[in-house]
Each structure stands twice: as C-alpha cells, then as structure tokens.
Amino acid sequence: MKAKTKAKNEMRLVIPSNSANESFARSTVAAFMAQLDPTIEEMTDIKTAVSEAVTNCIVHAYKDTIGNIWIEAKIYDDGRIKVQIKDRGCGIKDIAKAREPLFTTGGSERAGLGFAVMESFTDKLSVRSVVGKGTTVIMEKRVAQRYRHDS
C-alpha cells in the first residue's frame, strides 16, 4: 500500500451557502495556492473548479435553504493541490447522470457543465454522495514545478 504523503500546508474554511460567498471561496483557495507558485492559468483552473463546486452546493445541495459548506485545501511538496468541498445538503441520487455534460436540474439559466468543468480543469475528481446526507467533492491538480527558490 502506498504511504500517505503528508501535506506541507493546509487550510480550512467554513462558509454559509450565500451566493455572495462564491467569489470569496475561490479567491481564498487561489490565495492559498499561490504558495505553489502556479501560473495564472493553473490558478484560474483551480478558481474555476472551486467556483463550480461551491455553486453546486448553493444551487443544488441547499436549494431552498442555507447550510454550511466546508472547504479544505492541502498542498504537497511535489506541487499538488488537493481541494475538498463538502456539504450536508440533499445529496445526489445519480452521480453518473449528474456528471454528464449539459445535464442539469438547475433551470434554463444553468449550463449543466459544473462537473465537466471540474473534471476538465483538474487532474483528478472524485464525488461521493449520500441522498439526504450530503456530497463531498475532491479535486486534485499538479502545478508544474518550475524554478524553485529553495534549491
């Protein structure tokens, strides 16, 4: 079994599912990620993926209510960032269906691209969900290791 790698730094954030917090959540994770010295594009990818996951919590998990969203981010020596976004909302009945591009239950103004974007903009995406209990999304991306000041 592969040994569990220890994160070199981590952060946790709990926010209520107010849509005004979408911008706060993605900017916070991006600011934390800056320690990996990512390119603007790598940072934008993570910002976009976090924005999608948090929006899912607001639009779907806590559709008619306000609940907490737990965001945890870890960075590793090999340049990886791992972001976990968790809610205790309604859960997803059919994860495979929810992950299909253009599938949405969010109405005509929603593109149904949330999971497709998370998948496309990160290296790894896992979704765990229990109906009535909530959903946890874990995303991972490796930032290209360029010139390191500490070498």
Added chain:
Amino acid sequence: MSVIFERSDDTLTALLSGEIDHHTAAEFRESIDREVEMTKPALLVLDFGGIGFMDSSGIGLIMGRYKNVTEYGGKVRVTNAPPMIARMIKLAGVGRLDVF
C-alpha cells in the same frame, strides 16, 4: 460587475466587465434582458473583453440570451472572449454560437 450598452443601427453591444459566476450572472442577466426587451436588436453582441473571470454560469448566461434573442428572430454574437472563456465555450459544445 457592470454592463455598458452601445447601440448602432440594429445592433446592441453589451460590454461586460467584472467576474461572472452564479451570483453575478443574475445581475448581468437582468441588465441585458431589460435592454433587449426595450430595443429588440437584430444582433446582440456580448463583449467579454472586460471579464476577468468566468465559470460555467457564463455559458448559462450566453445560452439564455441566445434563446431569448433567437425567439424573436435575432442573432447573438460573443466577442473578445479570452482564451479561458473560449475553452469553456468549446467544452460546452455551443457550436451554433457566433464566437470571435
């Protein structure tokens, strides 16, 4: 966020600026729909030149305006889309849209 409108002949150009997410998309939508409703342009140009960030809510915003405008026979064009936005439009496979 802000939207500045420019009108010439039958074309309405909406110069969008700021960030587009699920929260701000509602404000963009209301502002554009109000102007479109009043002027019924033959061509609605959505200019993304001033957009610094956009998630898939921006695609929803484009698709929704496309639906509204084509319903009365108008056209929609997306212009000045930064590479990130162009990438998402491609991901969405919104091929019928005019994107420059």
